Amino acid sequence: MGLWQSYRMRLRRRRAKVRAFRKHFALRPVVDRTAGIRPGDVLLFSTLRDEHIRLPYFLRYYRNLGISHFLIVDNDSTDGGAEYLAAQEDVSLWTTKSSYKRARFGVDWLNWLLQKYGHGHWTLVVDADEFFIYPFCDTRPIRALTDWLDTSQVRSFGAMLLDMYPKGRIDAVPYQAGQDPMEIAAWFDPGNYVIEKNRLYGNLWIQGGPRARVFFPDNPKKAPALNKTPLVRWDRRYAYESSTHMLLPRGLNLTYDEWGGEKTSGILLHAKFLDTFTAKATEELTRRQHYSASVEYKAYAEVVRHNAELWCKWSERYINWRQLEILGLMSKGNWA
Amino acid sequence: MSLGIILLVHTAFHRAEQVARHWAASGCPLVIHVDRAVPRKTHDAFVRALSDLPDIRFARRHRCEWGTWGLVAATQGAAEIMLDQFADVRHVYLASGSCLPLRPVQELIDYLAARPHTDFIESATIADVPWSIGGLDEERFTLRFPFSWRRNRYLFDKYVALQRLLRFRRRIPNGIVPHMGSQWWCLTRQTLSAILQDPERATYDRYFSRVWIPDESYFQTLARHFSRQIESRSLTLSKFDYQGKPHIFYDDHLQLLRRSDCFVARKIWPFADRLYQAFLTDQAGAMKRTEPSPGKIDRIFAKAVQRRMRGRPGLYMQSRFPVEGRENGLTCAPYSVFEGFGDLFENFASWLARMTGMRVHGHLFASERAEFSDGQTVMNGALSDSAALRDYNPRAFLASLIWNTRGERQCFQFGPRDNIKQIEWYIAKDPNAQISVITGAWAVPLFKSSANFADIRREAARLQQIEAEHLEVLRSRWTGARVRIWSMAEFIEAPMEPLQTIIDEIGQQNLRGPAEAPRMADLTGFGQFLQNLKNQGMHPYLMGDFPVEQGRHDAWQNKRKPYLVR
Numbered sequence: 001m002g003l004w005q006s007y008r009m010r011l012r013r014r015r016a017k018v019r020a021f022r023k024h025f026a027l028r029p030v031v032d033r034t035a036g037i038r039p040g041d042v043l044l045f046s047t048l049r050d051e052h053i054r055l056p057y058f059l060r061y062y063r064n065l066g067i068s069h070f071l072i073v074d075n076d077s078t079d080g081g082a083e084y085l086a087a088q089e090d091v092s093l094w095t096t097k098s099s100y101k102r103a104r105f106g107v108d109w110l111n112w113l114l115q116k117y118g119h120g121h122w123t124l125v126v127d128a129d130e131f132f133i134y135p136f137c138d139t140r141p142i143r144a145l146t147d148w149l150d151t152s153q154v155r156s157f158g159a160m161l162l163d164m165y166p167k168g169r170i171d172a173v174p175y176q177a178g179q180d181p182m183e184i185a186a187w188f189d190p191g192n193y194v195i196e197k198n199r200l201y202g203n204l205w206i207q208g209g210p211r212a213r214v215f216f217p218d219n220p221k222k223a224p225a226l227n228k229t230p231l232v233r234w235d236r237r238y239a240y241e242s243s244t245h246m247l248l249p250r251g252l253n254l255t256y257d258e259w260g261g262e263k264t265s266g267i268l269l270h271a272k273f274l275d276t277f278t279a280k281a282t283e284e285l286t287r288r289q290h291y292s293a294s295v296e297y298k299a300y301a302e303v304v305r306h307n308a309e310l311w312c313k314w315s316e317r318y319i320n321w322r323q324l325e326i327l328g329l330m331s332k333g334n335w336a
Numbered sequence: 337m338s339l340g341i342i343l344l345v346h347t348a349f350h351r352a353e354q355v356a357r358h359w360a361a362s363g364c365p366l367v368i369h370v371d372r373a374v375p376r377k378t379h380d381a382f383v384r385a386l387s388d389l390p391d392i393r394f395a396r397r398h399r400c401e402w403g404t405w406g407l408v409a410a411t412q413g414a415a416e417i418m419l420d421q422f423a424d425v426r427h428v429y430l431a432s433g434s435c436l437p438l439r440p441v442q443e444l445i446d447y448l449a450a451r452p453h454t455d456f457i458e459s460a461t462i463a464d465v466p467w468s469i470g471g472l473d474e475e476r477f478t479l480r481f482p483f484s485w486r487r488n489r490y491l492f493d494k495y496v497a498l499q500r501l502l503r504f505r506r507r508i509p510n511g512i513v514p515h516m517g518s519q520w521w522c523l524t525r526q527t528l529s530a531i532l533q534d535p536e537r538a539t540y541d542r543y544f545s546r547v548w549i550p551d552e553s554y555f556q557t558l559a560r561h562f563s564r565q566i567e568s569r570s571l572t573l574s575k576f577d578y579q580g581k582p583h584i585f586y587d588d589h590l591q592l593l594r595r596s597d598c599f600v601a602r603k604i605w606p607f608a609d610r611l612y613q614a615f616l617t618d619q620a621g622a623m624k625r626t627e628p629s630p631g632k633i634d635r636i637f638a639k640a641v642q643r644r645m646r647g648r649p650g651l652y653m654q655s656r657f658p659v660e661g662r663e664n665g666l667t668c669a670p671y672s673v674f675e676g677f678g679d680l681f682e683n684f685a686s687w688l689a690r691m692t693g694m695r696v697h698g699h700l701f702a703s704e705r706a707e708f709s710d711g712q713t714v715m716n717g718a719l720s721d722s723a724a725l726r727d728y729n730p731r732a733f734l735a736s737l738i739w740n741t742r743g744e745r746q747c748f749q750f751g752p753r754d755n756i757k758q759i760e761w762y763i764a765k766d767p768n769a770q771i772s773v774i775t776g777a778w779a780v781p782l783f784k785s786s787a788n789f790a791d792i793r794r795e796a797a798r799l800q801q802i803e804a805e806h807l808e809v810l811r812s813r814w815t816g817a818r819v820r821i822w823s824m825a826e827f828i829e830a831p832m833e834p835l836q837t838i839i840d841e842i843g844q845q846n847l848r849g850p851a852e853a854p855r856m857a858d859l860t861g862f863g864q865f866l867q868n869l870k871n872q873g874m875h876p877y878l879m880g881d882f883p884v885e886q887g888r889h890d891a892w893q894n895k896r897k898p899y900l901v902r
Contacts, residue, residue: 220724
């Protein structure tokens with residue numbers, strides 16, 4: 001990595017910062033309770049659209065982990081989700097009608113909020129359908145993890161996206177508000193992931209899982225990226241570069257060990273494939289607000305038309321984090 | 337009152353207060369040192385909170401940065417107060433605010449009373465200990481360290497390098513022998529006062545104040561000088577990980593700590609409510625119920641360090657992605673690769689599965705699809721048979737396959753008709769691979785085919801070229817696999833012997849030896865076929881020499897055994 005590359009990366013970080021500044025004018029605060037944030041609080045940032053049905057469980061899950069405050073950007077929801085969020089005591093809400101795609105899929109908005117409110121805090125950036133799992137999450141609150149990361153002088157924590165899906169047709173069982181989505185989407189692919197290192201940014205590029213297996217068996221390169229770095233001890237100089245897959249400065253992407261050891265890592269259970277997804281997919285095909293001209297949604301529509309399911313004989317049923325650690329999808333590292 | 341406690345505190349004051357009260361409740365006098373970096377307001381509140389306890393003193397505050405002299409200075413100051421003001425203290429125990437007494441304090445007092453002249457301090461000569469952070473062991477004592485390792489790593493490293501370059505060495509005063517060990521000790525009044533009142537103390541202090549991590553060597557070294565009886569272990573259970581920072585105990589360690597049989601544990605997460613609850617309120621109950629098994633904690637933390645340093649061999653995942661050469665096992669378990677066997681024997685796969693109980697796949701790297709065993713389209717781990725997915729990253733495909741089937745040996749066919757270019761080096765370098773090759777056997781299907789001879793000739797030339805290059809890979813000096821190569825002619829002379837060797841090496845016996853042989857393809861006319869290729873200007877050489885006349889190889893073929901009538 002020469003000086004020139006470092007300089008290029010610096011420029012990109014500047015660009016991300018400038019974009020965040022430009023796009024923040026589109027954000028309109030609905031409820032701002034950020035004055036209640038205390039030092040040491042772990043904060044959650046999210047951007048969402050029409051996820052009302054998922055919100056009750058989402059908030060409950062993260063409150064149980066020990067998240068103190070939720071900072072949420074609502075992208076023009078019409079299902080009453082915004083009103084629901086605004087009524088929650090630990091939520092600060094912003095709203096915008098501008099384009100999700102033109103804000104680089106929400107990254108610009110969140111970079112702004114992170115810079116403004118995240119500085120000096122541990123911040124977790126997740127979508128409404130992502131559930132953060134880390135070693136010992138059933139017995140230790142998230143503060144135990146962040147305290148340990150602090151004493152280990154680690155600034156960022158990786159958690160791969162693990163696609164969860166139901167057995168049978170995706171729309172067979174309707175999801176009820178407040179229900180644990182993993183009761184329905186209980187299955188995942190345990191061992192078909194491919195990893196490549198991104199030489200420029202230093203992050204790993206992980207693909208695979210059911211979406212590669214079913215949607216992209218002939219064009220694996222197009223399969224969505226699964227690597228994520230959702231938990232970061234934020235500093236106002238940092239910026240997410242592309243969704244939560246990549247961060248700048250690049251050192252934050254080194255959430256893996258290259259000398260044979262295992263660093264501690266987590267999982268984001270991705271409960272996207274519920275019955276709600278069918279409606280979303282249809283809508284996205286007309287809105288075209290998602291990555292790479294919504295190629296994934298096209299592939300999905302194709303598969304649904306053929307009545308296919310994601311489940312296969314070798315799918316694994318989710319039990320707990322220990323199972324994921326034994327399967328080698330995440331690791332305790334040296335946290336015991 | 338024979339035990340005095342020195343408490344070093346820099347954070348989590350509500351817990352420190354709780355622990356201080358716990359010690360005090362058993363009649364132990366305390367001297368508390370609060371880090372200078374703590375804001376005055378916090379400090380004052382803490383002092384006020386403890387003001388109702390009679391036998392408690394606060395030492396002059398020093399700045400205690402990790403690895404610096406401040407910690408020793410703080411301890412010295414506190415120890416002087418302790419010896420000075422509490423005349424009947426016989427043992428002084430050094431603990432921190434995040435230490436948690438596991439067993440009733442009275443037990444500790446009794447234990448020490450029974451050993452009135454013993455100093456409990458871990459103390460070993462530097463040559464004998466494996467702990468060295470930043471690659472410094474002996475140099476801790478012979479170089480100077482004016483820069484902070486935590487805050488000025490760059491200057492720290494540069495200054496060490498400079499001193500090495502200049503061959504700078506400090507003289508160790510008065511011939512003392514540097515010892516190291518855990519910073520948490522329990523010393524007798526006699527030893528501690530001898531250290532603190534030594535006329536040479538100024539010399540030692542000056543020397544150790546520039547040593548690297550003096551809190552792990554000052555008392556450890558000087559105790560050797562003065563003690564009558566050293567027991568070289570710490571009474572505080574404290575586990576360190578590979579960076580030299582202590583492991584932290586949480587609520588879910590409760591059972592483990594109950595069985596640890598130690599007096600004091602360090603370090604406890606300040607929000608571990610259940611631990612504080614269990615050990616500070618109901619001490620007698622907390623420890624006595626279960627059989628002590630102190631080794632278990634050791635194993636758990638040793639395993640954690642092992643996992644962080646070495647990882648699980650053959651696993652590639654989001655937080656373990658070794659660079660080339662540091663994989664510690666390219667794959668996680670042994671597997672077998674057969675080249676040419678499927679061409680030469682008609683029922684090789686089913687025969688092998690019967691003989692060994694292995695999972696026998698077809699050509700995993702065939703160009704149409706990955707031929708999993710039993711015609712499955714998806715394998716363990718939800719691995720797809722799509723050729724495109726496989727060829728997108730063949731190394732990940734193979735590593736996943738072997739990882740997903742841990743516990744069951746895998747075996748597959750391989751050959752010049754497959755997509756071998758991307759994967760052959762990886763397999764060849766892998767010590768887990770057992771590769772057996774019959775060269776030239778790819779000609780048998782051509783020999784059996786009914787295609788135009790011109791096409792056969794072209795195909796034969798292509799396959800021979802690929803296999804020749806492949807053999808070079810297998811014979812290169814970077815190959816780590818167990819490779820066996822026979823030419824086809826050589827192999828069919830006595831096929832059972834090599835087969836037996838391979839199966840023996842796999843180790844899944846049939847003890848009585850292979851009861852049956854696989855069925856070999858009928859090679860009548862194969863010599864002539866090769867001669868025809870030669871006549872067309874192609875030179876098939878990988879299969880070895882086959883004479884043109886027929887019948888020579890008939891000896892081994894499955895002729896029907898004559899019935900013997902008795």
